Amino acid sequence: SYNRRQGKKPPFERIRPSAKLQPNSDDEFDPEHSVPNNGDMEPSVNREKTFEDDVDDRGDAEHTDEKNSGTQFASAIETNRDVKHADEQITDSPAQSAVAKASAINGVGAELLSSVQPDDLIGMIKNAERNILLLNQARVHALEDLHKILSEKETLKGEINNLEKRLAEADAQIKFASQEKVHAELLEDQLENLQNELINRGGSGKSELELYENRSKISNEGALLARDGHIHSLSKEVDSLRTENLALKYDIQALKSMLSNLKNTDKRIVTLENESSFLETSMKELESKLSVSQQESSNISTLKTECKDLWAKVENLQLLLDKATKQADQAILVLQQNQDLRKKVDKLEESLEAATIFKASSEKTQQYNELMQQKIKLLEERLQKSDEEIYSYVQLYQESIKEFRDTLNSLKEESKKRALDEPVDDMPWEFWSCLLLTIDGWVLENKILNSEAVPLREMVWKRDRRICDAYVICKEKTEDEVISTFLQLISSQASPGLHVIHIAAEMAPVAKVGGLGDVVTGLGKALQKKGHLVEIVLPKYDCMQYDRIRDLRVLDATVHSYFDGKLFQNKVWTGTVEGLPVYFIEPHHPSKFFWRGQYYGEQDDFKRFSFFSRAALELLLQVGKKPDIIHCHDWQTAFVAPLYWDLYFPKGLNSARICFTCHNFEYQGAAPASELASCGLDVQQLHRPDRMQDNSAYDRVNPIKGAIVFSNIVTTVSPTYAQEVRTAEGGKGLHSTLNFHSKKFMGILNGIDTDAWDPATDIFLKVQYTANDLQGKAENKAAMRRHLRLSSADDSQPLVGCITRLVPQKGVHLIRHAIYRTLEMGGQFVLLGSSPVPHIQREFEGIANQFQDHEHIRLILKYDESLSRYIYAASDMFIIPSIFEPCGLTQMIAMRYGSVPIVRKTGGLNDSVFDVDDDTIPYQYRNGFTFATPDEQGLNGALDRAFNLYNNDSETWQQLVQKNMNIDFSWHSSASQYEELYAKSIARARAATSR
Ligand code: ADP
Numbered sequence: 001s002y003n004r005r006q007g008k009k010p011p012f013e014r015i016r017p018s019a020k021l022q023p024n025s026d027d028e029f030d031p032e033h034s035v036p037n038n039g040d041m042e043p044s045v046n047r048e049k050t051f052e053d054d055v056d057d058r059g060d061a062e063h064t065d066e067k068n069s070g071t072q073f074a075s076a077i078e079t080n081r082d083v084k085h086a087d088e089q090i091t092d093s094p095a096q097s098a099v100a101k102a103s104a105i106n107g108v109g110a111e112l113l114s115s116v117q118p119d120d121l122i123g124m125i126k127n128a129e130r131n132i133l134l135l136n137q138a139r140v141h142a143l144e145d146l147h148k149i150l151s152e153k154e155t156l157k158g159e160i161n162n163l164e165k166r167l168a169e170a171d172a173q174i175k176f177a178s179q180e181k182v183h184a185e186l187l188e189d190q191l192e193n194l195q196n197e198l199i200n201r202g203g204s205g206k207s208e209l210e211l212y213e214n215r216s217k218i219s220n221e222g223a224l225l226a227r228d229g230h231i232h233s234l235s236k237e238v239d240s241l242r243t244e245n246l247a248l249k250y251d252i253q254a255l256k257s258m259l260s261n262l263k264n265t266d267k268r269i270v271t272l273e274n275e276s277s278f279l280e281t282s283m284k285e286l287e288s289k290l291s292v293s294q295q296e297s298s299n300i301s302t303l304k305t306e307c308k309d310l311w312a313k314v315e316n317l318q319l320l321l322d323k324a325t326k327q328a329d330q331a332i333l334v335l336q337q338n339q340d341l342r343k344k345v346d347k348l349e350e351s352l353e354a355a356t357i358f359k360a361s362s363e364k365t366q367q368y369n370e371l372m373q374q375k376i377k378l379l380e381e382r383l384q385k386s387d388e389e390i391y392s393y394v395q396l397y398q399e400s401i402k403e404f405r406d407t408l409n410s411l412k413e414e415s416k417k418r419a420l421d422e423p424v425d426d427m428p429w430e431f432w433s434c435l436l437l438t439i440d441g442w443v444l445e446n447k448i449l450n451s452e453a454v455p456l457r458e459m460v461w462k463r464d465r466r467i468c469d470a471y472v473i474c475k476e477k478t479e480d481e482v483i484s485t486f487l488q489l490i491s492s493q494a495s496p497g498l499h500v501i502h503i504a505a506e507m508a509p510v511a512k513v514g515g516l517g518d519v520v521t522g523l524g525k526a527l528q529k530k531g532h533l534v535e536i537v538l539p540k541y542d543c544m545q546y547d548r549i550r551d552l553r554v555l556d557a558t559v560h561s562y563f564d565g566k567l568f569q570n571k572v573w574t575g576t577v578e579g580l581p582v583y584f585i586e587p588h589h590p591s592k593f594f595w596r597g598q599y600y601g602e603q604d605d606f607k608r609f610s611f612f613s614r615a616a617l618e619l620l621l622q623v624g625k626k627p628d629i630i631h632c633h634d635w636q637t638a639f640v641a642p643l644y645w646d647l648y649f650p651k652g653l654n655s656a657r658i659c660f661t662c663h664n665f666e667y668q669g670a671a672p673a674s675e676l677a678s679c680g681l682d683v684q685q686l687h688r689p690d691r692m693q694d695n696s697a698y699d700r701v702n703p704i705k706g707a708i709v710f711s712n713i714v715t716t717v718s719p720t721y722a723q724e725v726r727t728a729e730g731g732k733g734l735h736s737t738l739n740f741h742s743k744k745f746m747g748i749l750n751g752i753d754t755d756a757w758d759p760a761t762d763i764f765l766k767v768q769y770t771a772n773d774l775q776g777k778a779e780n781k782a783a784m785r786r787h788l789r790l791s792s793a794d795d796s797q798p799l800v801g802c803i804t805r806l807v808p809q810k811g812v813h814l815i816r817h818a819i820y821r822t823l824e825m826g827g828q829f830v831l832l833g834s835s836p837v838p839h840i841q842r843e844f845e846g847i848a849n850q851f852q853d854h855e856h857i858r859l860i861l862k863y864d865e866s867l868s869r870y871i872y873a874a875s876d877m878f879i880i881p882s883i884f885e886p887c888g889l890t891q892m893i894a895m896r897y898g899s900v901p902i903v904r905k906t907g908g909l910n911d912s913v914f915d916v917d918d919d920t921i922p923y924q925y926r927n928g929f930t931f932a933t934p935d936e937q938g939l940n941g942a943l944d945r946a947f948n949l950y951n952n953d954s955e956t957w958q959q960l961v962q963k964n965m966n967i968d969f970s971w972h973s974s975a976s977q978y979e980e981l982y983a984k985s986i987a988r989a990r991a992a993t994s995r
Contacts, residue, residue, distance in 0.1 A: 526975030635669030717887035718908030722747025751971035801875030806835035
């Protein structure tokens, strides 16, 4: 009933009693299919609907009955009839009615119940419930009716009693009235008698007035008769009569009113009689009703007994129902479990099937994989072996080539020598004599030194071919030109090459933070190739890549170096890096200067590197080196310049010219002046505006400024940057110093080590490739996408790369913008970088997290050289939106790997990247996309143009890629410039000493 009130159907109504049992059918428990919504409804559903309608009708009837008690009884009977009707319907239903089922169950026993199907059982229970409900309702209505009838009977009885009382009152009044009537009649008779008596005595019946008049007459007469006593008594009598008469008069009036009352009473009696008769009839009616109700109550009592029986049955049924419900619940549960199980079984079967298929295939794949892995392993091993073999062959080959070259050269030189040594016979003696005299003349005329004349004379004496040839060549030239040619002959004879020692804080790939490391190795190798003796001195960091050092060994010797008033031991290690000889200095200082797990960024960096600078010079001095050039780099080894001139030149390390290269004027290493004393420099001498005093923080000393002042050659890493740093805006406070020393300052564009950065031989790539075969580049792109979990859905989707230190100089806000802009334009972006600036590192960590699982963006915030190579190879474009850039190597490496640079026009970027749309630049030099203003619009412009060309003109793009890959970014020409600078400086020095 609760459910019905709520407009819900009880859950078991979903099971149609007449429906065939289908325990495995999903429809059975599908609420949407539980009630048919088409024309052919199940009988039980129809019956239920009728019953509900009946119940609703009855509800309405009850509602009306409450207002109209006259029809209440009839309504109650009507309801009973409805109930009976419903009951009959239930019993007559062809479906298994609940009652029938219940009796059947009672009859057959509980065992049968277990055999009954749950569906039927639920139907039966449902019907039994309905019947019980009907019987209860009928019983309630009958009881209600009985109560009403009894109360009605009581009120009628009360009414009858009232009427009887009123009847008795009316009878008493009638009696009283009849007595009063008799009394009135008596009074009337008396009155009549009195009137007659009056008439008899004094006149006839007259009016009262007349009587009054008579009375007054009598009174008058009385006065007359006063004397007469008789008359007196008569008048007394008359007076009494008069008063009596008056009293009678009042009585009569009262009687009259009583009479009218009596008449009214008669009328009331009549109405009362009518009422009484009406009451009698209604009494009769009530009695008949009473008898009917008595009959009904007897019926009810029988119903009661029936009801009791039914209750007993119901209780039985209830028990059975409870049992059945439990069983049904269990059955439902079992069914549900069954179904769940079935579903699970189905699923399991499906997955089993899939699994067996998968297993079969995966077993195959596994086997295949294993095989493949074994093969790969074998191949790798073989590859490694063959690599090793190749490497050893290459080494052997290189060595043998070198040997061959050496022997060839020595043979050549020997033959040259021999040829040279062999006296020239085909020239007349006059020629030689003339030559000798010319030389002597130059000496006498002070055109050459005697020391220079001696080897020249010797050459003539030996009839040397070189002097003969030189003279023949200079036949048409001026005397000065002949002299210089002759002098060159003796200088080239004296020096086979330069001895250059780099003292630096970085060297790629063993200790590299940025471009400095690349320059030291690249320039060193290039100079070495040019026939110079190049050596490197480095700190021995704990965090170096030791696996990239060959033949590392510690020397059985210690170098003592001065620091803070004491001498400290330094262990010296040697090894080769990229074919260059390297000295590693390991200070035995308690502060463990290079045992910090990082290259820079320590509190005592000034101490660490001033210590190293001095220890390096100490090493050169103690080993007895006589270098032509000591080349120091950046502020970390800038101390070398003042140390050399102040301390080591006097000590005998005096053969060198000092070259200082500043790779970035942002980092100057300024510190309180007193700190300079630690490495033995004279603070008082150096803390001066024209020496090492910082140009803005006057209490500080500036190592870079010291190197500019005390070096013979000062360079920076690109011509544009050299211009920029000579302005107040770009010089970071050193522009005035640079302008003052401008003669020895110039910018030489860095190169890259094209052997180390070569996509054709790069072992870190998945596939090596060249400009003529770009398929390998595409394969690297696909492999890197997989490696970084980027979408590979669209091969042609452009990939933008960026490899950088994340510092403000690099335009970090523009890098961040480029990430989002690339995404907007449908590209992919990979950033490899790390930052020494905590807030920038945090910011990029936030962005990296934001795009952690993004299919188009990946940020890798660390230093990883092998990944950097992969990114160069995989990317289509390479972004460098620097605010300033001394040189920048990444644009060159990117181009060598076929990635088109998108750069801001500044510093070295301006000297190496030329816009494809810039008509002022010859077409063959155009190689990338540039923008001038370091803001988002500027960047967008360049990026949009790059995307546009990439998306819309793949042919031109490919040509651009190929052209870029073939550009010569090697150190060759840059090294030549350094060579020239070194040579000039040495020549100047020689010229100075000879003077
Ligand atoms: P800077 O010297 O100002 O750092 P350069 O462009 O001159 O910039 O040189 C950067 C060099 O450092 C390049 O060789 C570049 O590949 C490398 N590099 C920068 N950041 C990373 C990194 N996170 N992982 C690997 N290599 C890096």
